[in-house]
Amino acid sequence: MDAEIAELPLPASLEAEGGAAFAEMVAMTNAVTASVLGRSDLAGEPAAELAEARDPYSSVRIALARLDGRIVGRCLAVVPLEEGSRTAEVEVDVLPEARGQGIGSALLAWGAEVAGSAGRQVLQCWPFHRAVVPGEEVLVPPTAAGAVPAADAGARYLSRHGWRLGQVYRVSRIELSEARAATVSTGRAAREAASDYDLLTWTGATPPEHLDDLALLHARMPIDAPQSDLAVDEQEWNADRVLSHDERNSRGGILVVTAAARHRTSGRLVAFSTAYLGTDRSRPADQGDTLVLKEHRGHRLGVLVKAGLHEEIERVSPETPAVVTYNAEENRRMLAVNEAIGFRAVGSVGVWEKRTP
Numbered sequence: 001m002d003a004e005i006a007e008l009p010l011p012a013s014l015e016a017e018g019g020a021a022f023a024e025m026v027a028m029t030n031a032v033t034a035s036v037l038g039r040s041d042l043a044g045e046p047a048a049e050l051a052e053a054r055d056p057y058s059s060v061r062i063a064l065a066r067l068d069g070r071i072v073g074r075c076l077a078v079v080p081l082e083e084g085s086r087t088a089e090v091e092v093d094v095l096p097e098a099r100g101q102g103i104g105s106a107l108l109a110w111g112a113e114v115a116g117s118a119g120r121q122v123l124q125c126w127p128f129h130r131a132v133v134p135g136e137e138v139l140v141p142p143t144a145a146g147a148v149p150a151a152d153a154g155a156r157y158l159s160r161h162g163w164r165l166g167q168v169y170r171v172s173r174i175e176l177s178e179a180r181a182a183t184v185s186t187g188r189a190a191r192e193a194a195s196d197y198d199l200l201t202w203t204g205a206t207p208p209e210h211l212d213d214l215a216l217l218h219a220r221m222p223i224d225a226p227q228s229d230l231a232v233d234e235q236e237w238n239a240d241r242v243l244s245h246d247e248r249n250s251r252g253g254i255l256v257v258t259a260a261a262r263h264r265t266s267g268r269l270v271a272f273s274t275a276y277l278g279t280d281r282s283r284p285a286d287q288g289d290t291l292v293l294k295e296h297r298g299h300r301l302g303v304l305v306k307a308g309l310h311e312e313i314e315r316v317s318p319e320t321p322a323v324v325t326y327n328a329e330e331n332r333r334m335l336a337v338n339e340a341i342g343f344r345a346v347g348s349v350g351v352w353e354k355r356t357p
Ligand SMILES: CC(C)(COP(=O)(O)OP(=O)(O)OC[C@H]1O[C@@H](n2cnc3c(N)ncnc32)[C@H](O)[C@@H]1OP(=O)(O)O)[C@@H](O)C(=O)NCCC(=O)NCCS
Pocket: 001, 032, 036, 090, 091, 092, 093, 094, 095, 098, 099, 100, 101, 102, 103, 104, 105, 106, 125, 126, 127, 128, 153, 154, 155, 156, 157, 158, 160
């Protein structure tokens, strides 16, 4: 292997030392994603990715692989700083033209070392996978929902390195203008069914009166969403962490759009859905969390907040063409909400895990 592998200290900004390398790295990972999925609309923006990497609740380290000075691969190692956390995220990407020389394996070993030295026994990653070709051999997770091609470069590589597929996520996209009529009518029906709830929407920072409710909704997200048999770290959220999340997004040029359902009797927010809009508004918005607290399920609140969210996105950013979302294949209820509104599958993500003794 002729590649040089070196850590890139996280730059303070894209203009600071290391900022240009960070931006080149994001362009490289975007090229890898486009090569897997055959579409480039899921590309990330450097400013947003840097803001995400500078999350004070995680330690994020990056190694770059260079061939003749050009970045051809990278490993992103994310260690949550949460008390009691057992997991670490290790993501590796190598440009198609630089594969098959051991660069990916060397980057993975670097990430495993970072996770191991932080005392983490569970490594996880979420790579995109190409679509299954009918008749080909597939890997199926323990949930028996979804599958990835056994011959996909990422699937082969992770299996060979002792990782196992725990879950498959469906990536879906909705065209906002095409789906508008359906959004309006399903949203109206949900508002009639959810007569004990009010729909609230806002754009940008969380209004101060909702910080505590949002903290509770965020904290419930990793617990209430289906996680197969994968290790899940609980997250502690409070008003400060919600403020920090809002501040990080604003620093990354990301506009956060939120829809929430307020229970009239208690006055509390009991369901929410968020979307992230980058500075390039010709790109689709990224769907963030959607959650209905367990005790309030069965009142069409999922449809209520999602339809409300799409209407709010169209209002504040009419040029945003679409929304892209990620859902566990076994999460039938969430997928049913999305299909009813008009989402269509465009790819898949595997959730992989490796436990070290
Ligand atoms: C998965 C990925 C990172 C692998 O990168 P890579 O640099 O090709 O990785 P390696 O070179 O270490 O291993 C790839 C193959 O080359 C082989 N290889 C490694 N060194 C070699 C060498 N010196 N000579 C010949 N073959 C070699 C490996 O045995 C492996 O074989 P396989 O195809 O049967 O798995 C790359 O395909 C990729 O970026 N995919 C998309 C993103 C992704 O899925 N990431 C993984 C999860 S985070």
